[in-house]
Every structure is written in structure tokens, then in C-alpha cells.
Amino acid sequence: MQVKRSKSRIDILAILLVFIFCALISRLGYLQVVQGKYYERLADGNRIRLVPIMAPRGVFYDRNGVTLVSNRPGFTLSVSFINKAISDDVIAKMAEILEISPKQIKDKIANKSGSYEPITIKSDIGPEFVTKIEEHKHELPGVAIDIQPIRNYVDNELAAHIFGYVSEISDWELAKLKDKGYKAGQIVGKSGLERVYDLDLRGVDGGNQIEVDVTGRVVQILGKRDPVPGNNLILTLDYRIQRAAEKAIDEQLQYLQTDTRYRNAKAAAAVVMNPQTGEILAMVSRPVFNPNLFAAGISYKEWEKISSNPFHPMDNKAISGEYPPGSTFKIVTGTAALELKKVTPEEKILDTGKHWLIPKGNAEGEALGWINFKEALSKSDNVYFYEMGNRLGIDNLEKYARMFGLGAKTGIKLLGESEGLVANKKYKEKVFGEDWYLAETFDAAIGQGFQLATPLQLAMMISQIANGGQRYQPYLVDKITSPAGQVIKTFEPEKTGSINISAGTLQLIRQSLREVALEGGTGAFAFHDFPIPIAGKTGTAENSHGSDHGLFVAYAPFDSPRIAVAVIVEQGGFGAGSAVPIAKKILEAAFNVNQPLTVNAKVLTAHTAL
């Protein structure tokens, strides 16, 4: 037994134990007895303050390096605990100077009680307030003004729905995001890319640790940590196309409201993408909001104006708006009919103005006589496609609609995307508890009835015709770069599906869509002399709540498509009259047709290399 031996070792451990406790007690004695007075002074209304320095958020650039979203300096007013609490006098004085109610300030302070960092009362205050605060400094112990970066959306409303907006983190967001290092009072992305890429964009806040005197004046800076700016996003957007698309939509809505009977044409959306990759080149939704209003704290009045607008300016209708696709859906019906051999390209069907089974006809009651597939699609004949629906049946229509990606989210990295709806038996039985009727198949075949699609889904649909049946995940961010400009992450095109479509069918569909833009087609008036050959399809969707919605989907150039467009004008009437002119202006910008000479050269050369 060696227990005896271990006994002596245990004695040594006991000595070590005594030594450790002596060391700890000596240290405490030094802190509490010897230095006690010094620490008591520091603790007296704790003179150590933390003043955070907000990190500037990452910058957004377009695909050619044009700055779209950046930061600007602004004055922020904050208050910190001097002794036990912030006195009512100080609150009243602040309220008076800032011209807000004392209750608002009290609420802010109450929300952050227990915080050892200054509480932001108001960000981005004007210089006149700064002067007043400085003048009354002695009456405002604990109140400080700092310069903090404020988010700056360079072109105000431009691409507001894509960028989103930022504002102070809410309580429920904080509860959810605490683990990721978010803190009360921080500015976070609330929607759009600002929200989705918030972790990349936010950077790391820095701060000063300062010692202050009893009135809150800085005695000395004890330590400083510089903020690290957030990472930048290089977007797939093309500033020129985006700007042209927004301008075209605004002008067109203005025109429709004032010069036509479509007075309620107040909402619209457009998506422009590269059909070969899924890159989004432009995305517009109307009505719009100005994200700059949120960056500095939106006033109640301005928020009221936005939230009471019946057309919901905050919604990104390009991804969340669900519209009947109307005649643009005939691309799907046509593909299904040809692929499943329900019709041959040569077969002629007699359009007498009405279908023989159910008396449904063309919008204006016209009759086109004996027509084949190409004529039917390019002239958008309803009777022909009712018959296609009749031959296909609703199940086949559903199958092909889903192949084109309809009825499912595209997966674009934005929040609030809708699924749309593909007309099918199950849905009707679930929601209405009724059997399917042939009339509903007829409606479905021409994109009416239950069919709903988002503008983005329609852009994806036409892209698949343009690129031969591939479905690419639509994306907005091309690269994430560090503040120093190094590439951190590059996003590549990603294939998410494809349609089985024979070369013959594809060619026939494409040629029919080409005819749309040629003499006799529904888009001919706008495109017959367009220098770049385009293919497209108009649509006019019936709307039970008002005038018809106008739609247009297109791609160009016809032989080697690089641009796909989908445009919808809510209550804009015929697609040809409302959506086509917008698409035309977008394509003019994309292909540099009829553009003013002021366009900057760098953008131009970079663009032609696209």
C-alpha cells in the first residue's frame, strides 16, 4: 500500500490550497481596502461610459459599379444614466427642444432600462437642434450628440422594394436575434436585401470607453475600438435598365390615369432578367416608398400616408403580387398541346367567335375563321386555346404549368414571395368542396379562373422559352465584397429545373411569339420597326374588382436571347396598350436604342460586353 506516500502529497496540495486562498484574499484586500477609495470614486455615478460608434453598413453597387445605396453622416442624440435615473427635468427639456412629447422619450428610456450604453432618443437630427442642445448643455446632464452613419439611398425610390429599408431593431427581432450578437438600439435591415443580407451588411460596431465627470462631460478617453464597416453587395441589377424601367412605368401610369379611361391604373410591376443565368437586371413595383424616410426614423404622418394607400406601396408586387396570367399563359397551354400531340402545327380549327361546347369566345367577340397553331398564338385566339384546354384536360395543364415553375416560389432571396396558384382539381375541392367543370378548364387554358402568377414567375416562364427550357434560380446579388474590395463570395447561376420540350415545339412556340411583334401580331404596333428582333406575348387579364390587368412578356434578341421581360399594369386595360409600351422602353434601354447621349461611357461599354 502506498497510501502513506499519497498522504504526503495531499499535504503538499493543502499547502498549495492555502497559498491560492492567500493570493485571492490579498488581491481582494488590495482592491477593496487599499484601492477602495479610488474605485468608490469611479463607481460614484459610474463615470465610465460606453459610446458605441456605429459601423457603416455595406454599400450596394449595380453590376457596373454604380453606387446605389451608401451612408451619410448624421447627428444622433442620446442620453445615458448619470446617477440612478434620468430626471424628469432633463426629459422635459429634451422634449421641448426636439419638439416631441416627453412620453415618447420616457418610453424609449423605459424600453432600455438596465442598459449601460447610451439610449438613442432621436437619430439624424437637424443642425438647428444640435445648436440648441449645445446651448442648453448644462441643463442636460447625460445628454450627448454623436455623429453616426445614416443609410442613404442615393436615388431615393429607385429599386426601393429590392433594397428594402433599415430602422431600429424591434423587441421581437431582438429576442430572436440575440444569439447572433444583435443589441438593443441597433439599426437593422427590415425588408428587401437589407434584411436578407443583414449579417453581411452590418459590420462590427466600435466604440469609445470614456471617463466623464458628474455632469457627463468627457474627462478622458480610456479606450477606443474602431468600427469595421459591413461587407458590400455587388448586385446583378443594371442601373440604366432599372432607371429606365421605373421611368417608363411612372410615365405610363401617369398617361393611363390622365389620358385614358383607366383612371385606376396605379399599380404596376416589371421584372427584367438574363434568361441564360437567372440574374435579375431590374425589378420594379408601383406604388413605391422612399426608404430614406425610414433610415432616420419615419414620422407618424409619413407612415400614415404609406400605410393608408390602398395599393400597398410597401409590397414588392414583382414577387408578391398574384395576377391571372391571362393570354401569356397560352405559352404553357400551347407547349402542353404540342408536346402531348393533342394538336399538330398544321391542324386548323374554326373560330366562329364562340366555342361549340361552351359559348365562350374572344374578348371583343371577333371570329378569326380557320386558323393553325402559329396564327392562334400570335393573334391570341381564345377559341383555339379553349379547344386545346378541352383536349388536354385540367390535369395535363396543371402538369405543364408546374413544369414552367408556376405555383411555386422561385426561391429568389427576398422575403414575401408568393407561390401563385396553378388551377387544379384538388385545390377546388379543398377550397370550394366542388367538382371540376369543363368551363373552368377553358378559363385555365387562357390563364383565367384560378390561375395566378407573380410577375417574377412570368419572367421565369418566358426565360425558359428563351433559353430552351432551363429554369435558373433568379438572383440579385452577384458578389459580396469586403470593405477593402476583396471578393468574399461569388454567386453563380443555379439550375433548379427544366422542361422536357422538343426542339420542334420550342421552335414553333418561339416563331409564334416572334409573329406577335411582327405585322398582324398583338405587339406589332410597338415593335415592327424595332432594330432588335424580339419575341413576346401580350395578355389581358379579367379583373373582377375593376378594369382588366395588362400584361406583356418578351425576350430579345430573338436568336440569342439576353434579356427577358415581364410587365404587368394593374387595371391598365389591354396588355398591348398598357404593358407593351413599358417593355419597349425597357428593351430600348437594355439594347441602347434611342437613348440620350448623356449616358456615361463606362456604363455603356461595360453594358455592350454583356
Next chain:
Amino acid sequence: MLNRRLLKNLDFVAIFVTLLLLAISLVFIGSATHINTPSEDRYWYVQRQGLFTLFNIILVYFTLNFDYKILSRFANALYVINLVMLLAVMFVGHSALGAQRWIQIGPVSLQPSEFSKIIMIIALANMLDHRWGQLRTLREVLPVFVYVGIPFLLVLKQPDLGTSLVFMAILFGMIYVAGINTKILMGIFAAGIAFMPIFWHFLKDYQKMRLLVFLDPNVDPLGSGYHIIQSKIAIGSGMVLGKGLFGGTQSQLNFLPENHTDFIFAVIGEEMGFVGAFLILFLYFILLYRGLKIAGVARDNFGTLLAAGIISMLTFHILVNVGMTAGIMPVTGIPLPFMSYGVSALTTNMLSIGIMLNIYMRRQKILF
């Protein structure tokens, strides 16, 4: 099973000191949390900790029914379970404060690395029991280091630097008592110091920052440097007699973060002053001293090793935690035994005390 002879042999000093520490803990958890918590949940932390304290006292009483010797039978199984648990945290655990350490089971977040400490002590006691007196050459010592090294690296990877260092403290305490050749022990220490730079390389940025901050708090004035400065202000301003219970301005105004968990000793120092802090440390000293005594009188080597491991663990915790709040140890997230709020740590510590009581109770060889 618990006959009167065994009950008579209980270490009443250790029991009294432990209960006293637990009672003090509830008072200061209450003091640290009551002001910053909405009134309806004001005593949520105290109630929860109190409930688990009672539960643990019952648990410890239950364990006293069994001879501690049966632990040696489960030692290897526990070792394997421990590894599985640590791997599980890596894959299914959720992270808090940048470290992945928790597994959620119902309403309780368990921290497997807490339990792994006591498991390590049991497993290592069993191993060293079989190698008692056979730790003369590096060849004989190396397997012991590998045995502890595997869970050590898993914990380090979580990353939980604090707990991994506790493993080292346990290892050195136990292997020393087990009679390791002191020359080899010195050699290992020297090698450890020489390999510091490589070890440094494996640390996460925030861990490096904490160690740098320890050398100069102004390196990170808003992060852990802030904690250290505020903790020192809280303790120092307590002076000799303290500001009185619930009277600590630093702790109460929340200048001091995590004041009910890792920094609870700063609350004690501020509110009870040097006298209070000294008395708390004195209680700890009595408890640990009793522990060493138990290690000395244990009926077998297994008992001696268990007690030595437990004492090493508790001593290391107290040294690092109190040292951290007083600004002489880096911030590593090690709680103060019996004092900090936390269910997993409380259970581990109580089970440890249960094992110590068990060893002392059965110190006499059965004569009949």
C-alpha cells in the same frame, strides 16, 4: 442501507458549509436579478435555483445509499457516454454567446460539458486506481494523457476553453496524488509552456481577445475588457464593509453584465465588502480543506483519487472565477461553485459533494 453507523460518520462540517454557501447563493442571485427583471418574474431565477437546490439535496441523499465503489464499475461506460454527449453538442447543440454548449431537453438547457467534469473525475480515478504507483516513466504516463486528451480536445472545440482547462486541473491534481514521478510532471509542465504558441493558434479570435484583454483591458474596452473594468469597480467600491445587500450600485444598475452567473462574486464583493468576500472564501477554504482530509482518510485509492479530483476541480473553479472578477485571471466563463446561477453546474457540484460525503462516510473498513 443507510444505517446509523454510516449516518454518524457523515462529514457534518462539509454539509453545514455547503448548505450555508447554497443559502448565500440564493440571496445574491436574488440581489443580482431582482432589479433588472420585470416585476412578475422578479424572483424567477431565485425560485428556479432554489427548486433545483432542493432537488439536488434529495438527489445527493439518494446517492449516499450506494457505496461509491460502484462508480468504478460504470467508469468506462460513463467515459464513452461523455464522448457521445460532447459529440452530440457539436451537432445538435445550440449556441449561446458564441459557443456551442447547450442541449435543450424540455424546459431545461443542459450543458453537457458541466457533467463531463464529474464523469472525467470518475473515469480517471478508475484508470489511475489500476495504475497506482505505476507512473514512473513517460511510457506509463502517456496513456493517461491520451485518455483525458480526447474529451479535452472535444470540449476545446465547442469552444469551451474554461472547461477544457478544468480538465487539465483535474488531471494534474489526480495524477499527482496517484504518485506520478515528479521529474516527469515538471517535464510535462515545461513542455506545456513551450507549446503555448501552438495552443494559441487553436484559440478562437474572441478567446485570444479575452486573454489579451487580461493583459491589457483597454484592448477591448467594449467587450470583455469592459467586464473586467466594471467588475473591479464593483468589488473595489465595496471597500471594507460593502454597500449593503441590494445596495450595490454597480451590480444593480446593470453596469455589470452577467452578474447572476459568472460575475456573482463581484456582487458579493460590492454589497458585502472585503469582510463578506473574505468570509465566503473562508467557507470555501473549509470545504476544500475537508475535502483534502477526506482524500487522506479514504478507505481505498479509488476514494482518494475521487476526492482529489473533486478538490482540484472546485479549487480551480474558485481560483479562476474569483481571480477573474478581481482582475487577475482572464475571462473564461467559469462559474463560481454553489454560488453562480446555473442548473447544470449546481448539479455537478452537488454530486461531487455527495461523492465526498460518501467516501468519508465509508472510510472505515468493514470489520464485521
